[in-house]
Amino acid sequence: MGWTISRVSSLQLNQFNRQHVARATEALQRAGQELATGVKADLFADLGPRAAIALTLRAREENTQTYITSNQLLDSKLEAMLASVDAVRGQANDVLKNTLVNASRPSTGANALQSQARAALESTIASLNISYNGDHLFSGTASDRAPLTRWEEANANTGLSPQQALLDIVGSGPTTLPEVEAMIDKIDAFFDSSNTADPDRNYEATFFNGTPLLDASGGASNRVSARIDEGQKLVYGVQANDQAFRDTLKGLAMLSVTDVSEIDDEAVYARWMEAVNNALSDGIQGGLQSASAIGFNQQVVAVTQTQLNDMSLVQRTQISNYESVDPYEAATKVSNLETQLQASYSVTARLSQLTLLNYL
Template structure:
């Protein structure tokens, strides 16, 4: 009778035991990672084809977080715009109040109107040239450049400064009510950018350097837009060539160009002051409307942020359903692997201590 005895060399046994120890060590490391993080160490191995769902959710969550960051930045930008517009309204209101108190006659400090208007003009222009996060807030889509020329600074294209334009209009002087009406009409022509005879004087040629309201064909230019979420865009912002802002600049220019306290004829004075007050009042109404629109846009952005935050919670909950592990099962598995690894180490230690010399 033939007997077949399987033999395993001590080298082969040691090699197999070493492989078992290596595999158990890797498994123990993964189990420890899962206990520490609460997530699967290898979702592809654990979930198989279902791991694609987790990856898609991760991509959607990354997109949601990108939109959230963009919306928060936009919200801060709108806050800066609103603060600037309110500052402009405050600066102009002081001038308007003095103008109203001197509407009939220059009896209540009209001599300060010219200097007060000049100070307000400098402040308004500085505010309109404000930057946020590297962009000029009131330049429209051409946000790389400051939108407004300084009062006494010559435009490099036209060679004129806003002060030159106003001085040219006021050069004829105010001698009677008709001259006051004519001069006011000339200011209207310039600030509506409708002067075809001398277009260099126009507001959008000399005063303003941002995005024009219309293109060469007379069609409205695009306003600044932001994408709040997939499929939702918001047109927002105020430009320094919007009608309300232009009326403010026009009213201040009219006061700077002429010292109203020197107008001798009372009727002429009243006619001129009525045009100044109309321009400043219209500008204040336009600025208030701009503040209202900015406030509405802020509400839209806040609603978008809340909605994206809720969507993020849903994504994270679904991701957790794919990727999370049972902490008790992971801890038990880690304990079992520790026991297994300890036993393997003990076997390896005993085998290494065996020697033929101890038998002889």
């Protein structure tokens, strides 16, 4: 009786079968992952050189999403700024209605103007001192601190309160035309920050704490800005030391430190009220321009957001084309690999039961 001995040993056959099972198991795991996630498990192996394109697209998409998120925050800031500016205008307008009625001589409601102006002044300061996510919106680039000192609160740098600075100018109130003109000039110098004789008695020293309008070299200070897209920057800073707010605060302050109903001289009264009305009117008009500028910036952000969302859609579609797998193809691949593994396991089990004694 003769024997035929195979050149492949049972050990080699077993090892070969184990390697095949290991490769099939790994392939099944990868196919299962692709079926579950919908994307290729090994991007570089599947795409080769084209994987670099997919990675570039993904980096662009991440950058786009960063702009979209930051623009959403910016839009919320602009909305809060617009609400505050409108509130300031509304408060000033309510006072102006009564000052116009009492423009030439005290009449209806003149004795209540001081208390009304004081309440409007406090509300205006509160509106301009708002913050969003820790940033004070009307402080300019110095957004870590509130832009305005409270009316009766002493400024930490000058030791003066805005109220005291104005009371030192007005005293018990104007009594003659030369006196009223001198007071108005000093009040203008305070709110224009042009008092060089006593720098502490300036709006940007005692009242305003944010970024000055002019830097140390005398040039315009940088305004708050944001990059809303690649290569597109939006300057949107509105500050509490802009002319509109200084005019509004000046008109309200002049009423707050003086009970105009007690001014006896008609000419003095009319001149004081003329200055108050001019300041409030200029402030309201300037506030309207500020509100329009904020609204325009909101439109710019909205248009940019639309463009970014459209770009994101295109990029995500392109990324999907590179990275996604066909779910039906992935399911078929999983099914085929499962069948192969089942067959391999079956053969392995049958081989493990075979011995030489079975043939003797």
